Amino acid sequence: MTRSAAHSNITLDDVDAAVINRLQDGFPLVPRPFAVAGEQLGLSETQVMERVRRLREAGMLTRFGPFFDAAAMGGAFCLCAMAVPVDRFEEVATKVNAHHEVAHNYERAHRLNMWFVLATEFSDQIEAVACEIERETGLRVLRLPKLEEFFIGFKVAA
Amino acid sequence: MNRLEDLDRKLIEATQAGLPIMESPYASVAAEIGTTEAEVINRFGRLIEQGFVRRIGVAPNHYALGLIANGMTVWDVDDRFASQKGREVGALEFVSHCYLRSRVLPEWPFNLFVMVHGQTRGEVESKRAEIAQLLGETCRSSDVLYSTRILKKTGLRLSRNGG
Numbered sequence: 098m099t100r101s102a103a104h105s106n107i108t109l110d111d112v113d114a115a116v117i118n119r120l121q122d123g124f125p126l127v128p129r130p131f132a133v134a135g136e137q138l139g140l141s142e143t144q145v146m147e148r149v150r151r152l153r154e155a156g157m158l159t160r161f162g163p164f165f166d167a168a169a170m171g172g173a174f175c176l177c178a179m180a181v182p183v184d185r186f187e188e189v190a191t192k193v194n195a196h197h198e199v200a201h202n203y204e205r206a207h208r209l210n211m212w213f214v215l216a217t218e219f220s221d222q223i224e225a226v227a228c229e230i231e232r233e234t235g236l237r238v239l240r241l242p243k244l245e246e247f248f249i250g251f252k253v254a255a
Numbered sequence: 256m257n258r259l260e261d262l263d264r265k266l267i268e269a270t271q272a273g274l275p276i277m278e279s280p281y282a283s284v285a286a287e288i289g290t291t292e293a294e295v296i297n298r299f300g301r302l303i304e305q306g307f308v309r310r311i312g313v314a315p316n317h318y319a320l321g322l323i324a325n326g327m328t329v330w331d332v333d334d335r336f337a338s339q340k341g342r343e344v345g346a347l348e349f350v351s352h353c354y355l356r357s358r359v360l361p362e363w364p365f366n367l368f369v370m371v372h373g374q375t376r377g378e379v380e381s382k383r384a385e386i387a388q389l390l391g392e393t394c395r396s397s398d399v400l401y402s403t404r405i406l407k408k409t410g411l412r413l414s415r416n417g418g
Contacts, residue, residue, distance in 0.1 A: 109320065117313060117315050120312045120313045121310070121312045121313055121314075121315070122310040122311075122312050123310070123311070123312065124274075124310075124311040124312045124313075126281075126296050126299055126300055126311070127296070128279055128281065128282065128292060128296070129278060129279060130280065130281070131278065132278075142278065146276055146277070146278070149276050149313065150276045152313075153276065153313075155319070156316055156319045157315065157316055157319050157320060158313045158314060158315060158316060159314045159315070159316045160273055160313065160314040161273050161274060161276065161312070161313045161314075162270050162271075162272070162273035162274040162311065163267075163270050163274070163299065163302075163308045163310075163311045164308065164309045164310050164311070164312075164314070165267060165271070165307060165308055165309070166306055166307060166308070166309050169305070169306040169307050170259060170267075170307050171259075176356065176368075178363070190406050193406075194406060194407045199407060200407075200408075201405070201406075201407055201408040202405075202406035202407040202408075203402045203404070203405055203406060204402065204403045204404035204405075204406055205327065205400040205401060205402050205403060206400065206401045206403050207398070207400045209363070209400075211406070212327075212400075212402075213406075213407070239359045239362070239363055240357070240359070241356045241357055241359065241363070241368075242356060242357050243354050243355070243356055244354075244355045244356055244357060244366075245338060245341060245354070245355040246352075246353070246354050246355075247341045247342050247344070247345025247346075247353040247354070247355075
């Protein structure tokens, strides 16, 4: 089965899916990593590089490289949620997004309709920014810090 | 306590936007920050061991892959089983992220957050049913929150002098 991508005109085939699945984790730490990954996939070094480049250019991959844990490096993260009255939504979104500590922000279909992540260098700054947003908007900010993470990866069916 | 050295910091800054897609990506990064390929490989290995780098690889774009129904499923799981169940749910092939978080009682009773992607909401709902089955009686209640709009999205920015 092949799957057409929603926002591009390339179609994902079995090889693309295998490349995406194999390369989500454990990109080889050797001088010729694409060659080693290729051996496991039954592809040449050039073929793997071409696939990754094409998938990246087509927007099927958002990133290729190391994924850093900012929390481990001394930074802090906190998921936050707010129940924003519908008629104030745009105003509050503007106020929240104006903080550079807001890494991403999603509107969700729920009473708690605004969900954002605060990313700061030091953990005590999370509280300070959350309080500031509460003052600026007059709305409560629910803090939902991460206690544990279970990352296994995401498998693409082609 | 592990600390970042100057060279680690340079390495992180040079690769925050990603690795170059070429035969010898580590040699290219090494040339950029004025060190050797072996040192870059060595440092990445150590950063992974220390937990500063979670993984090296690709991140699929779920929206571009046609998985446009993005449901944040949330579960109130008995604390005694939450870690074990989190691992089991995280291992399901359709789960992209799985976190245990603090509850905020009484308005937010859910502690397990599981991101589920599908081509339709119906697909997300059937995957949610699978998770419910796996959690069984350890789960008291659950909900699903669909994203309707991305309001802001930025990458990780590491400041020069901080951590």
